[in-house]
Amino acid sequence: MEQVQHAIQDEYGEAFAHCYGCGRLNDNGLQLRTGWDGDGTVTVYEPRTEHTAIPGFVYGGLIASLVDCHGTGSASLALHRKNGFEPGSGEEPPRFVTASLHVDYLRPTPQGVPLKAIGRTEEIHPKKWDVHIEVFAGETKCATGKVTAVVMPNTFLKGSE
Amino acid sequence: MEQVQHAIQDEYGEAFAHCYGCGRLNDNGLQLRTGWDGDGTVTVYEPRTEHTAIPGFVYGGLIASLVDCHGTGSASLALHRKNGFEPGSGEEPPRFVTASLHVDYLRPTPQGVPLKAIGRTEEIHPKKWDVHIEVFAGETKCATGKVTAVVMPNTFLKGSE
Numbered sequence: 640m641e642q643v644q645h646a647i648q649d650e651y652g653e654a655f656a657h658c659y660g661c662g663r664l665n666d667n668g669l670q671l672r673t674g675w676d677g678d679g680t681v682t683v684y685e686p687r688t689e690h691t692a693i694p695g696f697v698y699g700g701l702i703a704s705l706v707d708c709h710g711t712g713s714a715s716l717a718l719h720r721k722n723g724f725e726p727g728s729g730e731e732p733p734r735f736v737t738a739s740l741h742v743d744y745l746r747p748t749p750q751g752v753p754l755k756a757i758g759r760t761e762e763i764h765p766k767k768w769d770v771h772i773e774v775f776a777g778e779t780k781c782a783t784g785k786v787t788a789v790v791m792p793n794t795f796l797k798g799s800e
Numbered sequence: 801m802e803q804v805q806h807a808i809q810d811e812y813g814e815a816f817a818h819c820y821g822c823g824r825l826n827d828n829g830l831q832l833r834t835g836w837d838g839d840g841t842v843t844v845y846e847p848r849t850e851h852t853a854i855p856g857f858v859y860g861g862l863i864a865s866l867v868d869c870h871g872t873g874s875a876s877l878a879l880h881r882k883n884g885f886e887p888g889s890g891e892e893p894p895r896f897v898t899a900s901l902h903v904d905y906l907r908p909t910p911q912g913v914p915l916k917a918i919g920r921t922e923e924i925h926p927k928k929w930d931v932h933i934e935v936f937a938g939e940t941k942c943a944t945g946k947v948t949a950v951v952m953p954n955t956f957l958k959g960s961e
């Protein structure tokens with residue numbers, strides 16, 4: 640399976656590395672990893688056996704999770720690059736959260752092959768980015784999505800209202 | 801924790817009961833259960849400890865999964881009722897899949913309390929329903945969503961192109 644060499648999630652501060660989708664410190668999570676591929680972003684993940692919708696096909700919520708963390712990871716990569724840094728530099732990147740998530744399911748997504756999410760980042764303003772995403776199973780585009788990601792507000796660390 | 805008494809997922813045929821989100825036969829899944837509450841629909845789920853975004857707050861992909869299966873379950877409830885049946889009647893309900901999923905995250909969602917998804921179904925045509933969803937943690941509305949659900953196409957059982 641294709642691997643992402645320098646993932647933005649490898650650089651998140653410890654407090655931000657427990658996400659079920661992409662936290663390297665969440666032992667029960669998906670541990671999604673997102674990196675650059677030229678000007679695009681990529682996340683590769685092979686769903687587990689239990690991530691089924693109907694036997695043989697991948698659960699839509701798993702695809703939504705892939706889109707979600709691919710979106711926040713891609714936004715972090717983009718702002719980090721804008722700030723002059725690449726993953727692997729040792730600089731802690733900005734941590735984004737998802738403001739909105741949209742997924743269009745184009746066709747049933749087969750199990751047993753790695754899924755690849757490809758992203759294109761668009762700056763809305765420095766703390767808010769849209770990420771336009773395509774999800775492939777092999778050569779077949781199975782879903783498209785859009786994530787609006789914002790730099791994490793302080794409420795996440797201080798506790799919500 | 802409030803429980804749904806008659807869930808539509810209890811009535812799905814065996815072939816359709818392996819969904820990671822809402823399949824009663826998926827031992828590793830979330831086993832979400834969706835029922836009527838008057839003219840609205842309801843799903844209640846308490847996220848697991850590992851379903852974290854940042855420690856103390858629920859992972860957005862888990863909320864998307866709740867919205868996803870609440871959407872397909874609600875559409876199934878609605879068409880089943882239109883056909884003259886209620887869950888518990890023993891009639892096998894129609895099985896829907898998600899055509900599109902949208903979630904707006906309004907605020908960080910606290911862990912440690914059950915989440916409740918509330919749905920309102922809207923018939924677009926008999927095989928296509930929109931479900932408008934609000935997700936609450938206790939009394940606090942944390943997310944809203946919309947699922948467009950369609951009656952499962954045959955490609956899901958025959959294998960995709």
